[in-house]
Amino acid sequence: MIEVExxxxxxxxxxxxxxxxxxxxxxVARLVARALRLQRSTLMQIGSTAAYQGQHRLSYLASLLLWPEPLILVASAEVQHSLCHVELPRLRDWLGLTKPVCLAQTWPDPNFSGIALFSPQDWLQHRLPQHAPLPPGVPVAIDGAESLEDWTRAHLTQTLLPQDWDALLWAYPTRVETIRDARAALTHTLFRHPPNPYGCLIVAEEDRRLLGHLVDRLQQDSGQSFSGKWQQFTDTLLQPNTLVWAVLDRSQGSFSLNSAPIEVASALQPLWEGRTQILLNGVVDLDAQSEQFQLQLGLADLTCVQFATDRHNEALSLYLPDGVPMPNTPEFAPALMRQLQCLLTLGFAADTFSALIIDDLPLKSRIASTLAAEFGSRVKVEKGDCQVGDVLISGWTFWLEHRRSLPYPNLMAIATLPFPSLENPKVAGRVAYYKQQRQDWFRLYLLPEALRILQEAIAPLRSQSSLLALFDSRVLHRTYGQQVLTALGPYARLNYLDESILIPPQCSV
Structure with missing residues (x-):
């Protein structure tokens, strides 16, 4: 059997x-080989640390190379680079195989028997009717399946830019005034809203109807349907599953319109039908069967395997002080400042790299200015040129995008849990959809998203046995706090601070 080989x-x-x-x-190698032999779809939760370091790639790639039939492998550009320059050469030299592996945008050839390596965007193109379908029955393996929902939503996002309105004017010269009036009305409606830190806002139902009415009038007058970007946008405009938002450029007085589906399961169904799926998920779901994950992606009847984090080599030191005020109180900011000053004093004594994750913009600015006055130029706000001894202050997005190019932090301090902000219009729009469906929007959306971001963010800490300081006291006083602590595990909780806990492992006391 292939598993033995x-x-x-x-x-x-x-x-x-x-x-x-x-x-x-x-x-992992045996499970992938078994899934291929039995044609049994499988989801493997390998853990955020293994996914961050790419430890699992050698295992599943060995099974894919030894499988005698063609395969589809979907991976991001970063993972593809590692596969092509690290794992593939290592395995091919050892195994002596000649199975072809090609970077593909479409299926290479009807007789192709190797591994077609697709980017998520190119693979998702095959769900569209006008695109050449993938061969039926060919198994698909996806590395980084925790990002699949985001990949799909980004792929299905339709955008109308200011120049698309100009193109509409040229396409319908007899309806110039109608188009300009609709554009002016929409501009007035959008720009009367006050600015927000996210630079966008949800397009209201009446404005969506205004766009739909414009499209109907132009189609009736011309006797023909739209084509191109306008057609793609208006096809989803009035669907209840669609989130429509505008991005405003107040300096230019212009806007772009965007639409994206809230649920993506129906869009992914054509890619699952009739083929075996092997999903490698880095972030560990607290539910071993990942029922909610399967539902969101339109999956069914999967064998689910979850690998525990190594308690001996990947445990964190967790400093979770009791008595810190709630984040939504005026007392929180001063208490957070005192805690950070204490931690950083110890950190500088040990000459470590520290990362402070503060997503609230006013609070981030206030903390940065105070710490810079005390610790000088070592304090950097969302800069990618940090060195050991520096203190990086950043939001969640910056940290997740730049963590691979930054030093390993011996200290990470988190002000608040990464719940998506309801002040973000796109988040509020998704929450409104869940409410309309009478679903638990916190348990289905906000909490899983926060746990996913949290696990991805702390992955670099585990290989260094670093200190994680968490100052969001909701972990101690809310019912979901135990789920947060489970996601952080394994850890050893600390009730005190001294210099020894921040000394890098290679140093001696």
Missing amino acids: VHQQLRALLRAQGGNAWPHHLT
């Missing part, structure tokens, strides 16, 4: 070359 070959490689102590290599 994969096990033997990979075990021999690991023994001969060494240098990788991840304990689940052989298990």
